[in-house]
Amino acid sequence: KASGLAAGKGVIMAETQAEAIAAVKDMLEGNAFGASGHEIVIEETLYGEEASIHAIVSGDDFVCLPPSQDHKRAGEGDTGLNTGGMGAYTPTSRVTAEMQAQIEAQVLRPTLDGFKADGIHFCGTLYAGLMLTPKGVRVLEYNVRFGDPETQVLLPMVADDLVPVLLASAKGEALPAKLNFHPGAAIVIVLAAGGYPDSYAKGDTITLPTTTPERSAIVHAGTKRAEDGTITTDGGRVLSVSGQASSLQAAADLAYGVCDQVHFDGKYLRRDIGHKELNR
Template identity: 45%
Template sequence: MSCVLVVGGGGREHALAWALNRSRHVERIIAAPGNPGIAACDRAENAPVAAGDTDGLVELCRRESVDLVAVGPEGPLAAGLVDALGEAQIAAFGPDGSCARLEASKAHCKQFLIDNGIPTAPAHVFRDAGEALAHLRARPDVPVVKASGLAAGKGVIVPSTRQEAAEAVEAMLVGGRFGTAGSEILLEERLEGRELSVLAFCDGEHFAVLPPAQDHKRLLEGDRGPNTGGMGAVAPSPAADQDLVAEVRGRIIAPTLSGLRRAGTPYRGVLYAGLMLTAEGPKVIEFNCRFGDPEAQAVLPLLRSDLYEIMLASATGSLDGVAIDWAPEACVAVVMASAGYPDSTADPAPITGLDGAADAGCVVFHAGTGTIDGGLHATGGRVLAVTAVGPDVEAAARKAHRGVAAIDFEGAQHRADIGLALAGTTPR
């Protein structure tokens, strides 16, 4: 029996711990730093080590005889945690720091895509505000403005006017919005179409595609309002059929992994392709080098196979020997966020109704929660992901929304259209 360390403390990490808790191989799960939801899993416990404390995590692995590390967030990957674990001869599910640059630098990713002939939107990279604004004035369209570095999923601005684009450029390059993540920006041609997330387990050579998911980034119903880390997800996406998935495998996932192998940096872990389904076919908006949040909460409940076996095979280059089975159902995850999200953080607020959500048939994954005076509280940001499985997207969505209705905390906000807006969507 094995001991697994899950690095991180959000909803994605709760979903990983929940799935690993079902493994016949796993005796013990340690989450660093974890959250109250993870600690409630019968084989799991939290450890007070920050996800960004590389030395502390390596020492924790040695002290607790950890057999496998599952890295949740992007920051530790970009900081080289997997490299440090490798030097300590500790198996890790996640790419090394070189591969993680695909997410950590959108400028690097864009050049990689161009060099390897992978479909993407054209873009220009700037560090100087004057040069960026001159380029903006000269181009005929209004581009997307992207911070090149890691900005917690909030570094992409989709302006409606040239003035809004100019304000975004100045906010990043002059005003310091997003800090060092926004010190380099991309002005990228805006793609039109439906967004889709396609993830793949990778072992450096072989890969296996997960059910395609659809994330909802905007705060408000109807895909309005500011970008967030994600207000909900659906899997599998009704917008994707088998032909589209095969196209993504052949035109995007396979050449990406081949390009990384040729560069001497084979990719191990999960690769997340954020795509736009355009009239010319799927194009890469971005790569993430880890499970999405909340995509993980919508995809992992459909996994029938043993997640530990898949992660260990990905880490050790033996994924081709593992059978991966998915339930022929749908899963919908609806995020409940605190008041003021994504712009501000609310005061802690008691959470009630989790038992009611469970009675409605939902699994509730914790993100921004904490225990205060013995009671569970919302502590800001995205707080919970209320998740349900059903025979189709509409049934799963209605169950998830019944779970949301059972839960209450002061200032709670969610999107009432997650899943329901996609029901009946015709696959492309």
């Protein structure tokens, strides 16, 4: 993997030694990720399912949002290159109440204790990217921000007013003991430009539906608005469409229905977001 920031695309999952050698050469000699890939990290491949845990933190205090699962690979069936994320859903049944408690006690709490030991009074969002392996929970990464695209499924599930909670976190004040969440599930589908995460075109006109169903949303990402109001593509992950419903299948049907009303040349999306959860 590239040691520097690479927009979520700097990890190469090499299945063979030859693939690993080719990836190393691409980064060190081929400048595949620019300066970010001039130093590389070689790590053990972890097998299992991904989970994203978001905690709103105020010093020693924290409260968690529902566990979610991102889909990093570009292709259906979790194949192809890594991306910044092609879609996500929440909650994931792979993170049981017992596992959530374990993550809070063995991952989040020691991390906050480490902050304190280093003289850091952390206030904000702590996002842990985890792998749920046969050997247990493993931490892949931390971010001190909300995840993308996970945020688009987490926010619709929060039944409480989140603003006072975020403000308390920012001020280092006490947080509520827990947050309340809507029943059901939420899903988000990323609409990407053709060719992403490799080279892709920009400047294609986007046609959007005039209205969207209740509990669905279109979130702009790699878009640009001209003076005449025309909206065009301006990035790899162009838009995302979220849906929240009583079940993951209903949320998926809602979101994909809106996806099919969005049009631009080269539009690409995965049609299997949430497939592992739906097939359990």
